[in-house]
Amino acid sequence: MDLPRRGAMLAVDDGYFQPEYKSLKGYAPVVGVIGYKSRIYGIVVKMLLVDSPYIEDLLIDIYSEAIRLTDKVFEAVVCDNVIYGGFSVYDPWRLNERIGVPIIVVFDHPLDLTRIKAALESHFEDYIDRYNVIERSYKSSRVVATPKGYIRMLCIGLKWDICLKLIADNQTYHPLPQPLRHADVIASAIGRALAMRSSSAKM
Numbered sequence: 064m065d066l067p068r069r070g071a072m073l074a075v076d077d078g079y080f081q082p083e084y085k086s087l088k089g090y091a092p093v094v095g096v097i098g099y100k101s102r103i104y105g106i107v108v109k110m111l112l113v114d115s116p117y118i119e120d121l122l123i124d125i126y127s128e129a130i131r132l133t134d135k136v137f138e139a140v141v142c143d144n145v146i147y148g149g150f151s152v153y154d155p156w157r158l159n160e161r162i163g164v165p166i167i168v169v170f171d172h173p174l175d176l177t178r179i180k181a182a183l184e185s186h187f188e189d190y191i192d193r194y195n196v197i198e199r200s201y202k203s204s205r206v207v208a209t210p211k212g213y214i215r216m217l218c219i220g221l222k223w224d225i226c227l228k229l230i231a232d233n234q235t236y237h238p239l240p241q242p243l244r245h246a247d248v249i250a251s252a253i254g255r256a257l258a259m260r261s262s263s264a265k266m
Contacts, residue, residue: 080148108253150187
């Protein structure tokens with residue numbers, strides 16, 4: 064199935080993991096969906112060690128595999144937040160430099176930076192580095208109006224009007240672009256299935 068000439072994106076989101084997996088004790092699924100609107104052209108699944116600093120390399124692995132699957136270059140990589148798998152944090156500006164593709168970060172809910180900083184400080188020696196990325200990303204984002212409602216996002220490597228058009232073109236019935244919603248649903252389903260299998264194995 065050929066991708067459209069314009070408008071396809073690689074959307075990436077993480078899924079459910081059991082609370083005891085925190086602090087490098089287990090893995091969370093991270094899913095990349097290559098899509099345009101409701102159409103899915105490819106799915107990439109990777110596992111991230113919860114709270115680890117390896118999310119940026121994993122995102123690059125997802126990007127590289129997505130390119131191999133589609134043999135196409137999509138318009139942008141669209142991520143839900145800059146925090147994955149607990150408190151694994153990637154720098155969207157550095158990711159953009161490393162892969163040479165625009166990065167769009169969508170924040171689907173407001174961040175309480177004070178609470179995040181306190182949680183990071185309590186659990187990570189490198190909390191300053193992780194927090195600085197989160198703070199810079201969130202404060203650099205904007206709340207913008209789209210045909211389906213308001214959305215907060217950060218655009219790197221794209222002009223804001225082009226970024227907004229790409230998001231709007233991929234919306235269906237929700238402010239979030241549909242490929243990102245697909246990634247969320249798939250990752251969550253995988254995470255819960257793995258958790259159920261793990262619980263059954265312990266019985």
